[in-house]
Amino acid sequence: MVTLARIDNESAYNCIHISVATIAKYYGRDYQMISGGNWALQYEANKERIGQCMDVVNEVDVCKRVERFHGFSWIMLPFDRQNIDLNTGSFHDFNYPFLGNFDLYYSPWSEVYQKHHFFHCLIILGYDVQTDQYTCLDPYLKYKVFSTSSQDLFSGMNRCGKVVLTNPIQNLSSYDYWQYIQDDMQLVNCNKTNFLNIHKLADDIENRMDIHCEFDEFKSDLHAVPILDRIRKISLSRHAYAWMLDYVYKVTGSNGLDRASNLLLDGVTLWKIIQARLTKQYLSGMDDKFSEISSMVRLIAGIEQEVIEILCKLEV
Amino acid sequence: MVVSDVREKILEIIKQELDFHQIIHDESKLEEIGVDSIAFISIIIAIEEEFSIRFDDKQIIYNKYQTIGDLVVAVQSIIE
Numbered sequence: 178m179v180t181l182a183r184i185d186n187e188s189a190y191n192c193i194h195i196s197v198a199t200i201a202k203y204y205g206r207d208y209q210m211i212s213g214g215n216w217a218l219q220y221e222a223n224k225e226r227i228g229q230c231m232d233v234v235n236e237v238d239v240c241k242r243v244e245r246f247h248g249f250s251w252i253m254l255p256f257d258r259q260n261i262d263l264n265t266g267s268f269h270d271f272n273y274p275f276l277g278n279f280d281l282y283y284s285p286w287s288e289v290y291q292k293h294h295f296f297h298c299l300i301i302l303g304y305d306v307q308t309d310q311y312t313c314l315d316p317y318l319k320y321k322v323f324s325t326s327s328q329d330l331f332s333g334m335n336r337c338g339k340v341v342l343t344n345p346i347q348n349l350s351s352y353d354y355w356q357y358i359q360d361d362m363q364l365v366n367c368n369k370t371n372f373l374n375i376h377k378l379a380d381d382i383e384n385r386m387d388i389h390c391e392f393d394e395f396k397s398d399l400h401a402v403p404i405l406d407r408i409r410k411i412s413l414s415r416h417a418y419a420w421m422l423d424y425v426y427k428v429t430g431s432n433g434l435d436r437a438s439n440l441l442l443d444g445v446t447l448w449k450i451i452q453a454r455l456t457k458q459y460l461s462g463m464d465d466k467f468s469e470i471s472s473m474v475r476l477i478a479g480i481e482q483e484v485i486e487i488l489c490k491l492e493v
Numbered sequence: 494m495v496v497s498d499v500r501e502k503i504l505e506i507i508k509q510e511l512d513f514h515q516i517i518h519d520e521s522k523l524e525e526i527g528v529d530s531i532a533f534i535s536i537i538i539a540i541e542e543e544f545s546i547r548f549d550d551k552q553i554i555y556n557k558y559q560t561i562g563d564l565v566v567a568v569q570s571i572i573e
Contacts, residue, residue, distance in 0.1 A: 188556055319524055399531045446551065453553040456534045 178303040179274050189416035192317035193298040197251050199316045200340040209424035210246040211239050212417035215364035220374035226391050227381050228404030233414045248345030253338035266304035274300045276338030284333030286325040293401045351429040355493045366485045375478035383471035392459045412448035415441050437487045444480045500565045506539045519562035530555040546571045
């Protein structure tokens with residue numbers, strides 16, 4: 178059975194990126210540029226719940242980036258039981274460790290089995306023919322290792338993936354990194370999208386926030402509350418980008434990257450405070466001041482705009 | 494209030510909130526005993542009520558704490 182080491186700053190990554198990065202590390206590759214792209218907050222203020230108005234959608238193909246900077250890529254293919262050797266349990270074309278993508282609603286080994294449709298990625302480490310048990314590693318859940326039968330594994334599995342090693346481009350310069358960061362800022366700061374959308378969120382929290390509308394339907398599993406789930410996603414996108422900037426700073430030494438990274442991390446702390454305060458208000462039933470949370474959101478808008486301005490003015 | 498009393502009360506609160514019956518101690522990792530981000534906030538609320546204290550904003554972030562001991566230290570610092 179393969180043994181995989183933990184990556185650095187693991188709490189900054191979503192389940193796909195942490196799984197891919199863990200396998201990349203196993204193959205001796207860096208992985209930090211996986212967090213590039215668009216982290217602008219998208220906001221459509223026409224939904225009943227504020228949590229459903231906000232999102233982060235990264236349309237950038239980060240596979241190409243990691244191939245260029247780190248010498249690997251990854252592919253995900255639809256899961257087909259016919260691609261499994263029934264005698265050995267091995268997946269054709271997939272050597273261990275490989276990626277598995279699941280709908281946890283259909284996954285008996287998951288805590289949200291038959292509760293919520295969460296899509297989740299983890300790593301398959303191996304299979305024991307004698308016991309019919311696959312061993313899996315869930316890097317997103319603090320690298321939890323667990324075993325499950327083939328039937329239970331397959332019931333929620335919808336995609337399989339593998340990390341493919343390529344040749345990294347040699348002699349990358351500071352300009353190569355700079356160029357990608359500028360591309361990202363074009364997306365994040367297009368018409369000041371991020372700044373203005375965060376202000377729209379702040380306005381809605383101040384003017385129309387109804388904690389029961391946001392939470393009540395999900396009382397049995399508060400992790401599924403849209404506003405908490407989206408803040409977690411927003412916070413992760415910034416957290417990962419901050420560590421990417423820190424990595425680029427260490428590689429290139431470009432002035433300003435360290436400051437931008439630290440500021441973005443300050444913003445992440447505020448996003449987490451907001452998430453905790455909303456949860457606390459709902460569970461305690463006590464009145465919180467939405468104007469305070471709204472002010473905190475506006476503070477984040479200012480911090481993130483400063484980050485954008487630093488990065489736009491970066492010199493090579 | 495002495496540290497051992499604070500610790501005992503916190504352990505009691507955690508066990509109650511999690512409906513947890515095994516032995517836990519300062520070194521017990523929150524995640525390993527089943528304290529997730531939501532359960533953590535429930536525990537914070539119960540601790541605030543028990544000790545008549547208020548955590549400040551940065552102290553209610555779940556991943557600032559690894560172990561029960563970290564929580565005991567935070568509560569002790571607020572009480573003092």
